[in-house]
Amino acid sequence: MTIWTAVFLMVILSYIEADDYCYNEPYCDPYAWGDFFHSCHPLLEEHHSPIDLDLHMSRNTSLDALQLEGFEEVQGGHWTLENDGHSVVLLVGSGMSVSGGGLPGLYHTLQLHFHWGSPATNGSEHTLDSRRYPMEMHIVSMKSIHPNVSAALDDPTGLAVLGFFIDVVYADNVHFNYISQKLSTVAHKGQVSKIKPFALMSLLPKHNLSQYYRYHGSLTTPPCSQAVVWTVYEVPIYISWTQLAQFTSQIFSTEEDAEQVTPLQNNYRHIHPKFSRVVSASRDARVLLATAGRPVSPSVVLGLFHVCLLGLLTLVP
Ligand SMILES: *[C@@H]1O[C@H](CO)[C@@H](O)[C@H](O)[C@H]1NC(C)=O
Ligand SMILES: *[C@@H]1O[C@H](CO)[C@@H](O)[C@H](O)[C@H]1NC(C)=O
Ligand SMILES: *[C@@H]1O[C@H](CO)[C@@H](O)[C@H](O)[C@H]1NC(C)=O
Numbered sequence: 448m449t450i451w452t453a454v455f456l457m458v459i460l461s462y463i464e465a466d467d468y469c470y471n472e473p474y475c476d477p478y479a480w481g482d483f484f485h486s487c488h489p490l491l492e493e494h495h496s497p498i499d500l501d502l503h504m505s506r507n508t509s510l511d512a513l514q515l516e517g518f519e520e521v522q523g524g525h526w527t528l529e530n531d532g533h534s535v536v537l538l539v540g541s542g543m544s545v546s547g548g549g550l551p552g553l554y555h556t557l558q559l560h561f562h563w564g565s566p567a568t569n570g571s572e573h574t575l576d577s578r579r580y581p582m583e584m585h586i587v588s589m590k591s592i593h594p595n596v597s598a599a600l601d602d603p604t605g606l607a608v609l610g611f612f613i614d615v616v617y618a619d620n621v622h623f624n625y626i627s628q629k630l631s632t633v634a635h636k637g638q639v640s641k642i643k644p645f646a647l648m649s650l651l652p653k654h655n656l657s658q659y660y661r662y663h664g665s666l667t668t669p670p671c672s673q674a675v676v677w678t679v680y681e682v683p684i685y686i687s688w689t690q691l692a693q694f695t696s697q698i699f700s701t702e703e704d705a706e707q708v709t710p711l712q713n714n715y716r717h718i719h720p721k722f723s724r725v726v727s728a729s730r731d732a733r734v735l736l737a738t739a740g741r742p743v744s745p746s747v748v749l750g751l752f753h754v755c756l757l758g759l760l761t762l763v764p
């Protein structure tokens with residue numbers, strides 16, 4: 448009897464573990480995600496995210512600013528802020544969409560969420576010429592022809608994610624208080640809090656939204672589906688050190704972590720090789736002008752080679 452109870456418990460526990468990924472324990476961190484979510488394995492020639500946005504970009508002059516419908520308006524009803532154990536997610540109702548800028552269709556905006564580091568480390572997911580920013584915000588939208596997210600994940604361009612780097616200055620960003628001041632209400636996994644809608648545009652950089660990079664990649668969290676058209680903006684959002692600290696100190700991913708006051712930190716996935724992918728710079732992007740013609744360093748090439756080898760090794764069962 449007790450043996451069967453133990454076996455039963457083990458099955459339950461391994462099920463829970465398989466279902467729950469993490470960022471900080473070797474058995475469930477991003478390098479282990481592929482053990483439970485096969486589509487997270489970094490196979491050769493696959494299109495994973497995030498990547499380093501290096502100098503090997505080609506300008507595509509047809510990539511102009513995206514249309515951000517409803518971002519200027521204050522939506523009705525209420526929005527929901529949630530701690531899902533991996534990030535803080537703001538569900539934004541149904542009044543907003545993105546299109547244009549070379550996107551293959553209209554995408555309805557579903558949610559936005561954040562990736563961050565710690566007081567001592569930066570935590571953006573993408574890096575820009577190897578620089579990691581303190582945080583990154585993702586605005587996730589789903590192609591309007593799909594009835595649900597699982598259908599969108601089967602389409603290589605099913606989701607459009609807008610990525611914004613977040614950098615830190617001394618002055619508060621008053622618009623960011625809509626979110627950062629509510630973080631303490633969702634400290635624990637599963638906690639949900641109502642938020643009064645605000646104009647999403649107020650979170651974004653005021654100018655320079657026609658400067659961005661475009662590539663095809665994946666979700667950066669399990670199941671890592673290769674279904675995302677990425678738009679990563681060149682100009683960051685600025686928040687204060689105090690606002691950054693609210694993210695790195697107040698959110699807990701498990702009850703044990705909360706009891707031990709170990710907040711969720713460094714919730715970003717590692718950089719993946721681009722392989723044969725083209726990364727495009729929008730018509731107005733400036734990075735190429737600033738740094739055009741710099742040769743790629745041998746250490747970058749070697750680094751990629753190592754990543755490829757590691758990728759092959761993890762394929763061996
Ligand atoms: C430029 O972007 C457009 C829209 O995404 C795409 O259709 C076209 O193939 C791209 N051109 C090049 C040269 O990559
Ligand atoms: C981390 O972010 C700070 C602030 O933007 C920046 O000065 C620093 O270079 C970044 N560090 C790395 C390793 O990219
Ligand atoms: C999602 O939509 C697809 C296509 O219409 C449908 O087959 C599937 O059952 C839906 N899945 C869920 C979870 O609703």
Ligand SMILES: *[C@@H]1O[C@H](CO)[C@@H](O)[C@H](O)[C@H]1NC(C)=O
Nearest residue numbers: 654655658681682683731733
């Ligand atoms: C933002 O756009 C303006 C006008 O095009 C340009 O002068 C400025 O250099 C851009 N800023 C950055 C940081 O790229």
Ligand SMILES: [Zn+2]
Nearest residue numbers: 560562585667
């Ligand atoms: Zn994300």
